[in-house]
Amino acid sequence: MRVLVVEDEPKMAQLLKRGLVEEGHAVDVSASGEDALWMAGATAYDAIVLDVMLPDLDGFGVCRELRRREIWTPVLLLTARDAVEDRVQGLDTGADDYLVKPFSFSELLARLRALVRRAPGERPAVLEVGDLRLDPAARRAWRGDAELDLSAKEFALLEIFMRRPGETLTRVQLIDGAWDMAFESRSNVVDVYVRYLREKIDRPFGCHSLSTVRGVGYRLEAA
Ligand code: CA
Secondary structure, rough: EEEEEEEHHHHHHHHHHHHHHOOOOEEEOOOOOOHHHHHHHHHOOEEEEEEEEOOOHHHHHHHHHHHOOOOOOOOEEOOOOOOOOHHHHHOOOOOEEEEEOOOHHHHHHHHHHHHHOOOOOOOOOOEEEEEEEEOOOOHHHHHEEEOOOHHHHHHHHHHHHHHHHOOOOEEEHHHHHHHOOOOOOOOOOHHHHHHHHHHHHHHHHOOEEEOOOOOOEEEEEEO
């Protein structure tokens, strides 16, 4: 998934980014509330990790403004203290969940997965399309009984396809979902990774589940 991290402390921001990237997610970082509002409006993030303590507009303000602009991306608030008024204020401004610093990274990942699952549109814990199965929490995928050996990027791409089976996805949609802003979007990286993916999920099984839609993009066949 693609995640926006909003945190002004460089060390904490880099820690969050590195951990999420290691899990195969695409991560952008914003050090200010105002920038975060702009980025969240310009890109369809799957989730936003939002620190409450920011130099300009604080996390509560960012969250309130996101919802006022009808941006419904799930928000996980990071608060510095476990005070009731902070939690109440956070949830009242439209945050979906909160985590108190210091937290364990595995809990942050689990809460993000839960948030994305609860987001609009049915998002089951384990995705199934035909005899393909993908478990985002365990980071494992199978074709029938055979487990697939996928790199982090291949896994991220397959997850995007499996969340929208039968839909033709453009290269831009695929890039938005699996690569962050530092990425050069004019390159043919999507085509390259779709080819890798076919070599792992289709060819060994004699399947043709990933179709090329000429001039548009790619589609994972629904059945
Ligand atoms: Ca901060």
